[in-house]
Amino acid sequence: MIRSFYSRIDKIAESNWDSLTEELIWKERIEKAVRFRAKADRYRCIAAGVLLQRVVMNIQDYSTENDLTVRQAKNGKPFFPELNGVHFNISHSGNYVVCAVGNEEVGIDVEVRQKDYMKIARNFFTEKEFLWICNAEGSEQDLRFLRMWTLKESYVKMTGMGLTEKLNGFEIIPPDLNTEKHQSLDGLSINCSVIISGNPEAVNFCEYFIDDVNIAVCSHDNIETKIEEIRL
Secondary structure (H helix, E strand, C coil): CEEEEEEEHHHCCHHHHHHHHHHCCEHHHHHHHHCCCCHHHHHHHHHHHHHHHHHHHHHHCCCCCCCECCEECCCCCEECCCCCCCEEEEEEECCEEEEEEECCCEEEEEEECCCCCHHHHHHHCCHHHHHHHHCCCHHHHHHHHHHHHHHHHHHHHHHCCHHHCCHHHCEECCHHHCCCEEECCCCEEEEEEEEECCEEEEEEEEEEEECCEEEEEEECCCEEEEEEECCC
16 A cells, blocks of 8 residues: 655744754765755755655654665666665655655655646647646646646656656546546545557556645555645
């Protein structure tokens, strides 16, 4: 089962950031954070690392006395060699940092709702995906764009394709065209196909809608429809 978590950096007091940085034992994450010039980018980087660290340590009962090191798998995805069998992914946007953790490959994406997105949709989505967005109006069109963007990003993050695969190089059957879906109080769970070179691949998605952000999680494993908030 894949579990998802989020934290809000706007709820973290300015005086707490030094202690959060000291808490983080993921050394590569600290090195990455200090390379950012903008303070907000550094904070998001640190917060995402601390969130993931707290989650995996709680699941694995891992001691903070040991360092977490990161290695790259063949598909380019990072993993912790100390935590055998644990798969994870992180993302951040605006005031939100998110992570997904489980025993199977997983991808997660979070995006703040934005304007002027139709040019992005035309350039990065397939014709069917673009038309699905265009067939809505107003706020529903905004939501469809963000849903499709986060669904596709979560998929490439799960597979590890990342920047090696163009977002219009595969197609997600638009969510509203799928019959096998249900909505819980916490998330929208979707079982649908991703079309690559004409071949369908069955995957699981779960979407979360919180304030002005969309979060999408993708995995071949089942995904918990409840996303948990962790206060840092």
